[in-house]
Amino acid sequence: MAAVGSAKLDKLKKNILLVTGVFPPGIGGMQQYYYHLCRTTGHRMTVLAPIYGGDEEFDRAQSYKVIRRRFLQAEKIQISSWPRLLYHTLATIRTEKADVTIYGYILIGLIGLLLQLFFRRKYMVSVHGKDLLEFRRFWVLHGLCKIILGRADGVLTNSRYTKRIVMDYGVDEQKIQVVYPGVEAKFDRGEKDKELLGKHDLIGKYVLLTVGRLVKRKGHDKVIEALPSIIKQVPQAQYVIVGDGPERDRLERLAVHNGVRDRVTFINNVNNTEHLLRYYQSADLFIMTSRLLEDKGDVEGFGIVYLEAASCGLPSVAGRTGGVAEAVLDQTTGLLVDPTSIMAITTAVARLHNDPKLWESLSQAGYQRVKSAFQYQQVVKKMDEFIVLICEGEAALIGEDSAVKL
Numbered sequence: 001m002a003a004v005g006s007a008k009l010d011k012l013k014k015n016i017l018l019v020t021g022v023f024p025p026g027i028g029g030m031q032q033y034y035y036h037l038c039r040t041t042g043h044r045m046t047v048l049a050p051i052y053g054g055d056e057e058f059d060r061a062q063s064y065k066v067i068r069r070r071f072l073q074a075e076k077i078q079i080s081s082w083p084r085l086l087y088h089t090l091a092t093i094r095t096e097k098a099d100v101t102i103y104g105y106i107l108i109g110l111i112g113l114l115l116q117l118f119f120r121r122k123y124m125v126s127v128h129g130k131d132l133l134e135f136r137r138f139w140v141l142h143g144l145c146k147i148i149l150g151r152a153d154g155v156l157t158n159s160r161y162t163k164r165i166v167m168d169y170g171v172d173e174q175k176i177q178v179v180y181p182g183v184e185a186k187f188d189r190g191e192k193d194k195e196l197l198g199k200h201d202l203i204g205k206y207v208l209l210t211v212g213r214l215v216k217r218k219g220h221d222k223v224i225e226a227l228p229s230i231i232k233q234v235p236q237a238q239y240v241i242v243g244d245g246p247e248r249d250r251l252e253r254l255a256v257h258n259g260v261r262d263r264v265t266f267i268n269n270v271n272n273t274e275h276l277l278r279y280y281q282s283a284d285l286f287i288m289t290s291r292l293l294e295d296k297g298d299v300e301g302f303g304i305v306y307l308e309a310a311s312c313g314l315p316s317v318a319g320r321t322g323g324v325a326e327a328v329l330d331q332t333t334g335l336l337v338d339p340t341s342i343m344a345i346t347t348a349v350a351r352l353h354n355d356p357k358l359w360e361s362l363s364q365a366g367y368q369r370v371k372s373a374f375q376y377q378q379v380v381k382k383m384d385e386f387i388v389l390i391c392e393g394e395a396a397l398i399g400e401d402s403a404v405k406l
Contacts (some may be wrong), residue, residue: 011389014376015097017045019089019111020104021072022050025058027269028213030128033158033283034104038064040182043387046096048088067092072108073277077405083313086111091297093121099391100124100153106131107141111149111169124390127181129162129301129322132169132184133149146170154390156383159302159323176387181324182376186273187311190281197282200265205238206353209283211276214245215296219289219319219339221251227260233350239287242267242279247256280312285352289319291339296338303327306334307374310366315359317348333366363388 023026023079024035038045045064050072051057059066069088073083089111100122103109104134112123125148135141146169146368149155155176157163163176197203198278222243230237241251248266255261260378270276280286286309290300299322306316318328319339328334335352337344352359 001169003047008132012392014042014043014099014387014391015046015094016094016387017046017048017098017101018087018104019048019085019101019108021050021108023047023052023066023102024051025054025271027271029181031106031345032304033379034126036182036184036376036382037179037380039377042380042384046098047094048092056361063392064088065096078303082111086114088228090115090119100387102126103155103210106135106148106166109152110144111259113148120251122153122390124156124387125149125152125332127162128158130164130297130299132162132165133297147193154194154386156386159326161323161326162301163389175380179381179383179386180374181307181397182374183192183304183378184273185305185371185375187277187280188312188328193278196278200240200267202238202240202265204236204287206234206236207283208237208239208285208287208349209242209309210240210286210288211242211279211308212288213243214241214247214251215298216247217290217293219291221254222245222289222345223287224251224254224260224264225258226254226342227263228258229342229346230349231260231263234353237270237349238263238265240265240267240283242270242281246309248380277312280309280314283314285317285349286314286334287317287345287349289317289337289339289345290321291322299325307370310334311370313363313367315352315354315362315366317345329365329369331371333362335362
């Protein structure tokens, strides 16, 4: 079926309700993903989200309506709050006259299923990979996810990798639309920030940068373990970690154990985009060797930070796992490595340090790819067209831009 034209799309604007357990001012990739989808969509968007500290100021600055209620607090499942969430969802659907509701977490899609069965309300589910894999170990939850996905009018995935997982649940491909994360235009190349470098004693250092929550799957630990061998080949190497999380204490101990505590700089969460941009622009290489944690089903479904780095002209060293291969094209915009191999990580870092022509080639290709195919206006257009088709009862796969193809 042909994609919906721009003129027709403008005439077919829909009322959309996003029900999500994570949203700014909360911090994280999913929070930013939903934030940018909401601010960029051409449809009329309303968001039903949990209460966060500082959310009133954030909400006032938005062009769309955000309704805050007490459910899934602290970004936890909290089954006891689900009856309230069901009530608030139905009430908001009615007051906002929502044509379709998008559920930002697979399990709360159960509410969409119930409202479909009893009130014939259309619903979609947005999934990210990890949220599906982690339930495969529990046959009841696995079965519930299969029903929620199978009955959904449409499914949004953040990568083709996640799309394949959804198809493994038996969902018709025509009901699935890939909507990649995008990058804000303000992420761009720039001069190194001498003030920032001086503040963290990074002047003259070869800065390896990771931006991400400190959780095991992100692979900070493997980079720290590789640092002694990296330093032998790149003596001025300094590892800068931007982010916070439950792994912080373990990572600090690991750095001490490996004799590289002075070569690891920990920076807490950076919430301001302009401030984060300074870190990207002041780095020499982006590195995040994410890996699949089989026992937990924890995986990187895509990886927005790889695109942010590329948009600032940084090549990436990334783990060959999950949907990362769609964010970083091996030998084209970065180097993919075995995320558990210290030797592979070391070799990749040294190779990019010692080969300026390769570094420049990856930098240019990554920059051009992000600027041409991963701006939010481009990726959200696919979502908007898909929503129209869902609401009109004609779900069909929207063509993917050639620049995004692997």
